[in-house]
Amino acid sequence: MQILQSADLIVPDGSSILWAAKVLKKPLKARVTGIDLMQLLLKEAEKKGWSVYFLGAKPDVVEKAAINVQRKLPKLNICGYHHGYFDDNYLPLQQINEAKPDLLFVGMGAPRQERWLYTNKNQIQCGVAMGVGGSFDVLSGTTKRAPVWMQKRGLEWLYRYLQEPKRLKRSIMLPRFVGLVIAEKWRIVRGGD
Numbered sequence: 616m617q618i619l620q621s622a623d624l625i626v627p628d629g630s631s632i633l634w635a636a637k638v639l640k641k642p643l644k645a646r647v648t649g650i651d652l653m654q655l656l657l658k659e660a661e662k663k664g665w666s667v668y669f670l671g672a673k674p675d676v677v678e679k680a681a682i683n684v685q686r687k688l689p690k691l692n693i694c695g696y697h698h699g700y701f702d703d704n705y706l707p708l709q710q711i712n713e714a715k716p717d718l719l720f721v722g723m724g725a726p727r728q729e730r731w732l733y734t735n736k737n738q739i740q741c742g743v744a745m746g747v748g749g750s751f752d753v754l755s756g757t758t759k760r761a762p763v764w765m766q767k768r769g770l771e772w773l774y775r776y777l778q779e780p781k782r783l784k785r786s787i788m789l790p791r792f793v794g795l796v797i798a799e800k801w802r803i804v805r806g807g808d
């Protein structure tokens with residue numbers, strides 16, 4: 616929580632956040648996924664001449680993602696990429712700092728990517744850094760996004776579970792999250808602030 620709150624911008628990536636915001640009467644306008652925001656930023660970077668660096672995913676995945684993105688956005692300056700399975704920070708940090716990207720996309724899964732960015736923030740030389748979860752898997756074609764009708768109905772999570780059943784172990788957090796939201800709602804109804 617402390618790491619997230621230290622960010623300059625936090626976007627509601629998951630349907631559960633939108634649900635919680637609605638229950639707590641602080642509704643959010645829309646879901647903003649990491650992959651959508653990243654794709655918009657990549658287009659903008661091509662137009663504005665910003666350089667971009669990709670960090671995360673398996674070596675062949677991040678490479679394929681860079682190739683696919685370059686094919687779609689031929690003028691985009693992809694100044695480097697590195698996989699996300701390293702024990703020692705030295706190499707990726709050195710490469711990033713040599714490239715000094717305007718935009719650094721880190722896709723090592725939450726909360727690993729947020730911890731990495733927070734721990735290294737004073738050493739990373741870049742414009743804006745953003746955690747993008749499994750976006751390189753999507754950009755490389757390794758995993759698929761849910762059909763738009765599922766995205767619109769807040770069912771993308773279901774599609775992701777069907778595609779990657781091992782993600783199910785994460786749902787262990789869900790009842791606790793629902794419980795915390797309901798407890799907060801109760802606290803507000805009973806006259807808390």
Ligand code: UDP
Pocket residue numbers: 671672673698699700701722723724725727747748749750751752
């Ligand atoms: N990953 C990584 N380093 C690790 C573990 C995972 O780069 O040590 C990558 C993994 O290959 C995948 C992404 O992080 O590309 C994890 O995506 P996931 O869908 O789990 O993240 P989420 O979107 O749920 O945060």
